[in-house]
Amino acid sequence: MAIEIRIEGLTRDFGPVRALDDVSLEIAAGEFFTLLGSSGSGKSTLLKMLGGFDRPDRGRILFDGQDVTLLPANRRPANTVFQDLALFPHMSVAQNVAYGLRVQGIGRREQERRVGEALALVELADFGGRNVNLLSGGQRQRVALARALVMEPGILLLDEPLTGLDERLREQMRDEFGRLHQRTGATFILVTHNQDEALTLSDRMAIMHRGRIEQTDAPPRFFDAPANAFVARFVGIDALLVPEGIEAGGAAAVVAGQRLPVAGRAVPGALVALRPDRLALAPQGEGDAPLVLRIAEIQFRGLHSDIRARFDDGQGLVVRAPVDIAARLAPGDPLHLWVQPGGAVLVAPHAPSAR
Template identity: 65%
Template sequence: MAIAIGLDHIVRSYGPVRAVDDVTLDIRAGEFFTLLGSSGCGKSSLLKLIGGFDKPTAGRVQFDGKDMAGVPANRRPVNTVFQSLGLFPHMNVAQNVGYGLKLRGLSGGSLKAKVEDALELVELSGFAERDVNILSGGQRQRVALARALVMEPGILLLDEPLTGLDERLRQQMRDEFGRLHKRTGATFILVTHNQDEALSLSDRMAVMHKGRIEQTDVPARFFDAPANAFVARFVGIDTLLKPESVAVSAHTAVATIAGQRVTATFSGTTPPSDALVAIRPDRMELVPGGEDAAEIIELKVVESIYRGLSHNVTLAFADSQRVVLTTSADATPPSPGENVRVYLKPGAALLIDRFGMLPLAGGDE
């Protein structure tokens, strides 16, 4: 049965360092929730606190409203798939999968039936007697999943489980996680630094930075309304520009960048003070000469880089601030030094808080 998780002002300190810094979060029963962030941001530390592998310095972890303080990992309704997998090399597939059940006292036909059901769930029927040491990376990953799922946990924790797999296997196992979540109905929590995994799997996700949660929302909102510059860049919105001025009317703003006016949207009733303009790369396109569109800016081509399935075209404003536009690999990209016209689709420009801002593209900040 799926379990709801409540984190109430969680802190985990190691001396003067706060690995988890006052995190409050509610994860719904049956939700696929992802903790997304770079190495050292605190996401794995938070996962260990949920699983009972570590204790918070302050705050409470609750399962369905019950405080889990003092409840050890082996008594929590939680199973974990670690990055290292932790399969027992001296046991075959069935012995690995059934190990936890055997510790619970299950044996004989009941144990065998549950192991076979778990292997069928991860599409490894017929693998029971296989040596785990000769399995492929993807098969070993499935064995680890079966070992966790056979215990019928209310919560399944996935700690960077796809690290080390090649891209094809990553995509295959990512799809597998989504399928298993639907079939089991358990609460899944994934820890990853890979935004593709987070965006494709999550019902909701949280971006973490320096022990804190910067934004929690459904995946699409991270692109429609990133909380700040750090979040925008983390999800791939790399073009962040410093406007000369911003004029606000109702829920619309007009930002002036190097003398050119750009209509921008923002969250809340007022835009953040000293805001930046984020430009979504998926909402820009080149406009052929002679054609017209609702909002056009004129930029100069800096360079074009072939990416296999596309060209990345770097363009500059008059003040040297840059944007990167993607064109089809079949299209002939414009040449460096050429002046081009760019159409900004509705919602292309966003006014966001500058927190976490690194030096601006082409700027001097």
């Protein structure tokens, strides 16, 4: 039932803008895969092509080995939940959900059975006769989901489905996607700019930027081994330091005269990324902390404080600290930092798009 997707060298130009630049990707059957990126990264263009709403200038799309590149949307075994949901305003909830079945010419009784099942699946069992225009945001979302899922698609495409919902509903619907993915077993592809959604739901995800895929991996790998400086920054690793040198073998780097054990591969121009979650403040003046910086500024942030500190060579970073510890520090004080194992990773500098 679930369909495996293979994308080969997809390229799409809109006038002078290259929306997709030679994108290749393989998505396993039944996987929950997320395309993560900011607006203009090409993630929505890619989703449109998977749904059959746009054609690439170059490249192929294969579903279970079959070339579907030129197949229009109405003949693809994929269904979409649109960003604006696109519920038909002149139809009731049940009529919306039944639309695809009616197109397929499925008998009335079978239609009713499957619509009932789909509405039960999204917990709207008694809503069949309702006017879709009078539903709440979350309910409309569920109707759109039911309308796509009733088709028993091999691939479900979700185009930023949670934007426009308030925070509480967002979380609720997010969990719903996970549950529906397990229930239906279909290949789910989610497009989003929200990292939280991507990290929580995905088996694997791809970070896109300017029409290219920067990294494709399981979510934890983006933190353990970001592919390059762009990815590191994108996932929130802001401390990217230029080392003076890297020891032969790549086990440690030297930053502003201080030696720092690092993980990752040493490539030319490599930067040292410091994971904020693996930095710890050493009690002042105690022991031999591996890194010593000078505090430039302390900012109160509510449940924690941000300490902005600098190396001797001027490079800086921000450490999150408990409020009462930060209160005992002042700008100009030395800051002693422990870097836990795996806290410092060598990453490639971000190559400007080869274009």
